[in-house]
Amino acid sequence: MNTKDNFERDLNIFAGNKIKEFRKKKKLTQKQLGKLIDKSDNTISNYEKGLIALNQDVLFSLAEALDVKVDDFFPQKVSAGSLHQAVATTDENLTVxxxxxxxxxxxxxxxxxxxxxxxxxxxxxxxxxxxxxxxx
Structure with a gap:
């Protein structure tokens, strides 16, 4: 896998974790969130696992349903070589x-x-x- 693929995968995982975090804060199930944005609970699960990339329409729908800004799904500072730092952990050997x-x-x-x-x-x-x- 090349650097761009790793970057995109890590970004999808990061965004997926944020979706799950915001969904749980709103006390929504994956099925309930799916209904709000016209997606299946299976699709929501795949978003949360970072298996499906989020397109612009989905991002805006999720932001509205979860009452957050689109920017909240992404790390503050991101470059191809720094996503692992952006999702910061105390152990640099852990991947996203x-x-x-x-x-x-x-x-x-x-x-x-x-x-x-x-x-x-x-x-x-x-x-x-x-x-x-x-x-x-």
């Missing part, structure tokens, strides 16, 4: 995709009851320990 996965994992963990959460966390800890042992 990594961050999206970790955020999705955290959201899932938060949705579990205490017993399920403890069980999942113990399994993750065990997987990390196995990974560390196999890595050495």
């Amino acid at each position: 995709g990594d961050m999206a996965f970790l955020k999705e994992l955290m959201d899932y963990i938060k949705s579990l009851d205490e017993t399920e959460r403890r069980y999942l966390m113990s399994n993750i800890e065990m997987a990390v320990e196995i990974f560390k042992k196999n890595r050495n």
